[in-house]
Structure formats: structure tokens, C-alpha cells
Amino acid sequence: VLGLADDAALLTPPPGRQLVLAADAMVSGVHFLPDDPADEVGRKLLRVNLSDLAAMGAVPLGYLMTVSVPADLPPDWFDGFAAGLAADQDLFGLALLGGDTTSTTGPLVLSLTILGHVAPGTALRRNGAEAGDDIWITGTVGDGALGLDALQGRVPDPDGGLARRYRRPEPRVALGRRLAGVANAAMDVSDGLLQDLGHLCRASGVAAVLRTDLVPASEAARRLGDGVLERRLSGGDDYELLLAVPPDRTEALRREAAAAGVPVTWIGSFEAGDPKVVTLDADGKPVELARSGWSHF
């Protein structure tokens, strides 16, 4: 369908660099809506994987993809899909290295393996957070989940801004690759801030104190009021970077964030203790939140 042959590809790895590899699959009706625009599905597939590279501080290199296609998919669907891929390949400096097309009796399944590279020993990991580190987050939190809610008619979205954030996440590649020696740990937020902060705590063996009032919201999310706080913090599909940064590197973080053109916000601190996430308001009082697991729909 996309000219994907089952030939193998040859790649000369950048000399003296480590490779970073990640794979993610997206299923129609699970990770995207069957009537999402095809070009946006292509871009989201790449961007979800680019976000994995961003979280490791890697420079994008290329990707392989398999597509399993139901018989009733309109043939021109792949025109849009390929156009979306091409746009983001250019934007992020990625080459399509190979892949495979198969049929399926079920929904469209897209599987992508992405390759990037880092200087040896400089990859960001999720297990390096230390007690005393500050918690920082890029961009705004909650627009992905609210965008899905908007597309499904559960919240208003007069200018479509939330839906755009759901469909086209912004992988923080430009910032991630600048954070070696700045962040002690990093991960991208795909399952929801609370859940992913919990993952980072468990990987690093520390506790987190999160100031929920400081978690940055977009203008569109703010218009929806305080009632969406829990949805914003436990919904997924943000693809922002969650960072652990020692206080004496605050200026370095701000400098790199400014250079990458990415806003960063302080939202709490890591502490010694069993892995858990404590949520506090501006007055230091506990905020009770149901931490239901995120399902993409």
C-alpha cells in the first residue's frame, strides 16, 4: 500500500553513537478514532514514537513500519496517511527505512519501530531521580484527554484547540536532546501525569510531592474550570516531558528550555521514601483524586 516491500534496509549507524530504539503500535478504535483524519493518524503514530526518543534525549534517525489493513479501508486513506508521515519525516529529520503491509480481518493496526541516537552514556533514563530533585513538566497537561472528550462531545471546544492537541501531540525532541547533564531522570507522559509520575518514582526509588495547583493548564483547559482537574492529571496522551532536575541546575534547565522554545514549569519535588505520589494544593493540604487507569477512549 505504501510501497513497503519486505526487503531489508541497510543503515550505517552514526559513528561513536549509541542507538535508541522504541516500538509502539496503534489500533483503530483503541488509540485513534476510525474517522480521525488519515494524515493526523500518520503524524500521531510518528509523534508518539518520537516522544519516546525525546524522553531518552535522542536525535531522530529513522523508522520501520508495518500496517495490517482491513479490506474495507478506503484505498485513498493511505494517501492522507502517507502525506502526514511525509510532513513529519521532514519536520523531525526521519527516514523511512522499511516495513511490511499485510491484510487483516480486524481493525487497522499500525506498528512502528523508531531509531535515534545519543552520545554514549548520555541517554536520559527514568530511574535516575534523587530525593531533593525538583519535578518539572513541559508544556501544558490534560489537553490530550480533554481533546478526546471534546471529540466525543463531552466537553465544549469552540475553536477545536483541544481536539488538535489530542490528534497532534508535540514531541519534545528539541528539548530532550539538550538535557544530558541537566535532568537526572526523564520520561514522557503518555498514561497520565499521576500514573507516569508513579512509574518514575518506582523506577528511581523515591517519593514525589506534586503541587496540583501548579500543573500548567492551557487556556482552553482553564475555561473548563476546576472540575476537570482530575481528568487533566490522570488522562493520557499528553506526550510532555516529566523531568527530575536538581535545584542547582534550575538555570541550566531554563536556558536549554528557552533555546528549544519549550515552556517548562516547576510542579513539585522528589523526596526520600517509598515510591508514591502525594498530591497537595497551594495551602499544602492533600488533594484527593481517584487515580483510575487511563484508557485511550
Place this chain on the structure above:
Amino acid sequence: VLGLADDAALLTPPPGRQLVLAADAMVSGVHFLPDDPADEVGRKLLRVNLSDLAAMGAVPLGYLMTVSVPADLPPDWFDGFAAGLAADQDLFGLALLGGDTTSTTGPLVLSLTILGHVAPGTALRRNGAEAGDDIWITGTVGDGALGLDALQGRVPDPDGGLARRYRRPEPRVALGRRLAGVANAAMDVSDGLLQDLGHLCRASGVAAVLRTDLVPASEAARRLGDGVLERRLSGGDDYELLLAVPPDRTEALRREAAAAGVPVTWIGSFEAGDPKVVTLDADGKPVELARSGWSHF
């Protein structure tokens, strides 16, 4: 399900080598039978991809995998699947580098990206066959397709040998990596010998004369008689290596094949001319074959 997290993996590529990358997907009900043993499905998934590495002459390195899982798949299915993967990881020297598990409302979809490596400039390609080269094939041809026929009750298979060949192909990795400087071109036979020989002709800009009587058949296939010739030559799932070798390298080919423990058989020659495959019998008379496309079922 398999402990696949969405973390990215770090890989230090072997210094001074080129990477070889390929991706293939397998869908339940399309590429394998829903009641195929789970361990054999795991092994076939790896072996189909290993065959791509074999055709390039690459040394296996590792793989990433995504699995999209229907709700009704028995949870213990993955125990068998993982056991099959583990067995072939050991056998072929592969490491699992990462992956992702998702749900799907359709059939089980398995997508695998494999990595291998070659000395720079030595990868085998399908576009190097020259007029005057001999056509060679490894192993026997047709057992994969006949094995599927046997599993579906269309041909007898008293000792189950054909079914085993369908379920567990033998990727010719040990031979492929010995053929740099011996074969001018190589590809693996997955769509059927006639079709794949045609692909090789088109990629190389040559014609092929195939002696159908010389195409090696297993003992089990021979027992089915001449009536299965067409099925053997146009069925798929052989995963044997199809090679273009200049006559003055015949001894080198035989030596490397013996060292790798892989039988090789001369089955024809490449000639100057428009890309096409001419099929002749032992008397030099044309053999008429319907070259229907191979569908896995």
C-alpha cells in the same frame, strides 16, 4: 503481556559494521492458523524475519516486537509464545530489545522489527544477478505450501513432516552470512519460487530459465507425485535462499554450503533479456504453469 514496556532501548552498534533492518507482521487467520501451537507461532515470527537477514547475509543482533491482543485470547497463550521466542533467541543469538502491548478488537497481530549487521558494502542484494549466473536454491521447495494444505486436510501428511515445515521454517542465516563475494544476488523465497524469481529478475534486469524438474522436493513432497509441481513452485512460505552465482564460483558456493550444513541445488540460469521467468522441463520443453499469486491461506 510479555513485560514489554514502552521504554526505549539502548544499543551500542558493533563498531565498523552496517546495520540491516527488516520488519514483518503476522496476523492470526492470515499468516498463521488460530489453533497453531503458540510456541510455533513465536518461532515462525522470528524465523520469517531471520530469513530477511539471511537473504542480506547479515548476522542476527536483536529485535523489537509489538503485539495487539484480542480480549478473548487465553492468557496462557503467551506462555507458549514466549517459550518459542526464547528457544529461537538462544538458537540464533538474538536479544529482545523492546516493544509494546496493545489491545485490539480484531485478531491477534504480531509485528516484529529485526536488526542484524554486515561488514560495510558486503550485504547481499536482489539486484545484482547477471546474465550467465547460475540459479541456485537451498533446501527443498514447496513444503511450506503443502504443509498448509496438509493442515487444512487437502493432502495427506502421515508423519506430519509437511506441517512442521509450514510451521517452523529454517532461515538460512548460517549460509547467508558466508556468501559475500560468492553470490551476485540473493533473496529469500516467501511468496513462491516463481514469483520471487520474477522479483529478482526485475530487480536485476535479467531473464531466468528455470529447470522445473531440478527444483528439489522433499521425500514427503515427492510422495504426492507430479500433480503438486505447480503448487510447489508457486506456493509460498519456503524461506529458502534463491541465489545468483557466477559459474566460476560454483566450488566456493559448494564449500560454504557444506560448511554451513545447508544443501544447495542448481536449478537454472540467468540470461540477458527482458525480466521474465521461462520454465523448461528436462527435455528443454516449456512447462505451462498458472502463476497465481500466493495467499497464505
